[in-house]
Amino acid sequence: MPDPPRQFYRAARVANASMDGWLPDHAVGVANGKIIDILPAADAPAAETIDLGDVSLLPGLIEGHTHIPCPPRVDAFDIISVEPNEPALMRAAHAVGLALRSGITTMRDLGSKNEVVFAVREAIASGVIPGPRLLASGAPITRTMDHCWFWGGEADSPEAVRAMAQTNADQGADVLKVMASGGNFTPTSNPRDRQYPSETIREIVEAGKPGGIEVAAHTHAADGIRAAVEGGVRHLIHCRWLSQDPSEGFRYDTELAQRIADEGIWVNPTIGLGLLAAEARERGDAAPRRNPNLQGPSPREQGLEILRDMRDRGARFTSGLDMGMAYADFHRAPAEAWAFVQDVGLSEWQALRIMTCDTAEAIGVGDNVGRLAKGLDADLVAFLGDPAENIRDLDQPSAVLQRGQRVV
Numbered sequence: 001m002p003d004p005p006r007q008f009y010r011a012a013r014v015a016n017a018s019m020d021g022w023l024p025d026h027a028v029g030v031a032n033g034k035i036i037d038i039l040p041a042a043d044a045p046a047a048e049t050i051d052l053g054d055v056s057l058l059p060g061l062i063e064g065h066t067h068i069p070c071p072p073r074v075d076a077f078d079i080i081s082v083e084p085n086e087p088a089l090m091r092a093a094h095a096v097g098l099a100l101r102s103g104i105t106t107m108r109d110l111g112s113k114n115e116v117v118f119a120v121r122e123a124i125a126s127g128v129i130p131g132p133r134l135l136a137s138g139a140p141i142t143r144t145m146d147h148c149w150f151w152g153g154e155a156d157s158p159e160a161v162r163a164m165a166q167t168n169a170d171q172g173a174d175v176l177k178v179m180a181s182g183g184n185f186t187p188t189s190n191p192r193d194r195q196y197p198s199e200t201i202r203e204i205v206e207a208g209k210p211g212g213i214e215v216a217a218h219t220h221a222a223d224g225i226r227a228a229v230e231g232g233v234r235h236l237i238h239c240r241w242l243s244q245d246p247s248e249g250f251r252y253d254t255e256l257a258q259r260i261a262d263e264g265i266w267v268n269p270t271i272g273l274g275l276l277a278a279e280a281r282e283r284g285d286a287a288p289r290r291n292p293n294l295q296g297p298s299p300r301e302q303g304l305e306i307l308r309d310m311r312d313r314g315a316r317f318t319s320g321l322d323m324g325m326a327y328a329d330f331h332r333a334p335a336e337a338w339a340f341v342q343d344v345g346l347s348e349w350q351a352l353r354i355m356t357c358d359t360a361e362a363i364g365v366g367d368n369v370g371r372l373a374k375g376l377d378a379d380l381v382a383f384l385g386d387p388a389e390n391i392r393d394l395d396q397p398s399a400v401l402q403r404g405q406r407v408v
């Protein structure tokens, strides 16, 4: 038997296994879709080596929060709240290809119709369409006519909520999503309102347990954060601490924030979306409609100040741009890393870990992806420049490999 074909990819900078520094002029060996070796370029067999040049080689990016059928436009609500499945499927198939070519080799969808997202996941897994390894929640569980009701996850009573969670789990959900507060996107919803008491959220957590399925809770509201944490949720999405009282703006609870940090509950603050929106405003681009129910102030800078306090308390962050929302196109994942550095004050390497190994661990795939180390999947992405010096260099990749196959 001949040895399986192998290839070595040489780069000026290769991320080390702990994702906190570069190995200068190294090569990553790949065979059968796995990483087989990482060694100084001089020791790699020349005949089997491809020189990627003066690039920074990282593990494939892990994007923690997408809505693949959603067009990233200011009028998206008007489109997706009424359209049938067929155009949504076409758009979702396009979105996952765009994401993969941008260097995202794994992503987690946190809310789409079951008929769309599970079909796309299957099409990627069976090689019918290109796309990242996809994990999906299916329809987010929400109250009647409340946030993202149009994806089919409406449930009001504890029994109905439990049944909806069970349906999603039975259809193959990798994670369960609950709307613990209202959202900006849905005009019949109020982001300051808690949707469910903690006992109802607990029903979802319990429904996921037999299959080892964790729960992610969308919440802009401080009351929603409390209900989610007390209900046993492991992933807080947005986590924005809006007070129910519009005149108060935010209601940040430091004791609860400390509990989130101490219990290792993952936080996806979706700040890259705010960064992209601010840049769009500066350009004079059209803005999404303001949610008529959202009253009172919620200045971005105050939200960031809260986030910096959560950082100081030891909260762990994941990536997740909320792809599919206005300005958050499916190739813009790095904007979340930019915001972690620029707005939260994390180091470049901390942000790079969030975009790779930390989020891989959070979503349960850390044994297979998220680092460059022997035995892991050969998901590699090369960027020109040095994102550990300038995080904005984490942008258009010059090469992307998915399980050893070159896609860019």
Ligand SMILES: [Zn+2]
Pocket: 065, 066, 067, 110, 111, 322
């Ligand atoms: Zn979302």
